[in-house]
C-alpha cells in the first residue's frame with residue numbers, strides 16, 4: 593500500500609546505531625514515541641492531500657472497473673459510482689483483494705447518472721470526503737443495434753439519454769467543480785475528464801444510427817468544453833472503443849457467429865479487452881498536454897480496411 597510504503601520509508605529513515613542514539617539523547621525515548629505518534633498521522637494527511645482524487649461513473653462495468661483498478665494502483669483516492677451499491681461493494685472488495693494501493697477506502701456513491709440532481713450530489717459527496725475532484729471518467733452508456741427505420745422514438749431517446757445526457761450531466765458537474773478548485777494535485781488548478789464515445793461515431797457501421805448519433809454528440813460536446821475550459825486548465829477528452837469484451841457487449845460476444853463477424857471487422861482480427869481500453873482512458877486522464885481529442889482504441893476498426901475474414 594502506498595501509505596504503508598511511505599510509512600515504512602519513514603521507519604527506515606529513522607535510522608539505527610549512532611543516529612538512533614543521538615535521537616534518543618535529543619528527545620528521550622518517551623518523547624520520541626510521542627513525536628512518532630504525531631509525525632506519522634501528519635505524514636498520512638500529507639499523502640491524502642497530494643494524491644489525485646478520481647471519480648468514476650460506471651465504475652462497476654467492464655471498462656470502469658479496470659479504470660478503477662489502474663487509478664488505485666497509481667495511488668489515486670477513489671470515488672466510485674454506478675446504480676448498484678452491492679456491486680460497488682463487490683468492486684471495493686476486489687480492489688482490496690488484488691493488493692492494489694487502497695491507501696484510503698474508496699467512497700462508494702450509488703447514483704442513476706440520468707438524474708441531474710443525483711449526479712450533482714455525487715460530486716458534492718466526493719468533495720465533502722476528499723476536498724476536491726481532480727479526474728473524472730464517464731463509463732456509462734448503452735448499445736442499440738437496430739436500423740433507423742425500425743428504431744422507435746423511445747429507443748432513440750433512451751440511447752441518447754444513457755450516452756449523451758449522462759455525459760452532459762457528468763461533464764457539467766465536473767467543469768463547475770474543477771473551475772472552483774484553486775489548487776488541485778501538484779499545485780495545478782483545474783482537472784481532467786474523459787468521456788466514452790465509440791468507433792461508430794466516426795465510422796459508418798450499419799444498424800448503429802441511434803448510438804452513432806449519441807456518441808457523435810458526446811465527442812462534439814467534449815471538444816467544445818475542452819476549448820471553453822482550457823483557460824482553467826480543465827482538459828476534456830474522449831476514448832472511442834471498438835467492440836470490447838464487457839457485459840455491455842455480451843449480446844454479441846455470447847453468439848459465436850456474431851462474435852466472429854465482429855472480430856473480422858477489426859483490422860487486428862479480434863475485439864478489445866476492457867483493460868486495453870481502460871489503459872488508454874487512464875493515459876488521457878493523466879497526460880497534462882492532451883485536450884479536445886478523441887482517441888480510437890479499436891484495433892483499426894474506424895480507420896483501417898480489414899483484411900480479416902469473418
Ligand SMILES: NC(=O)c1ccc[n+]([C@@H]2O[C@H](COP(=O)([O-])OP(=O)(O)OC[C@H]3O[C@@H](n4cnc5c(N)ncnc54)[C@H](OP(=O)(O)O)[C@@H]3O)[C@@H](O)[C@H]2O)c1
Nearest residue numbers: 650652653654655674675676705732733788835836838840
Ligand atoms: N463494450 C463495448 O463494446 C463498447 C464499445 C464502444 C463504446 N463503449 C462505451 O464504453 C463505456 C463503458 O462501457 P462498458 O462496455 O464498460 O459497459 P458495462 O460493462 O455495461 O458497464 C456500464 C457501467 O455503467 C453503469 N450504469 C449503467 N446504467 C447506469 C445509469 N443509468 N446510471 C449510472 N450508472 C449506470 C453500470 O452499472 P449499474 O448497472 O450497476 O448501474 C456499469 O457500471 C460506455 O460509454 C459504452 O457506451 C463500449
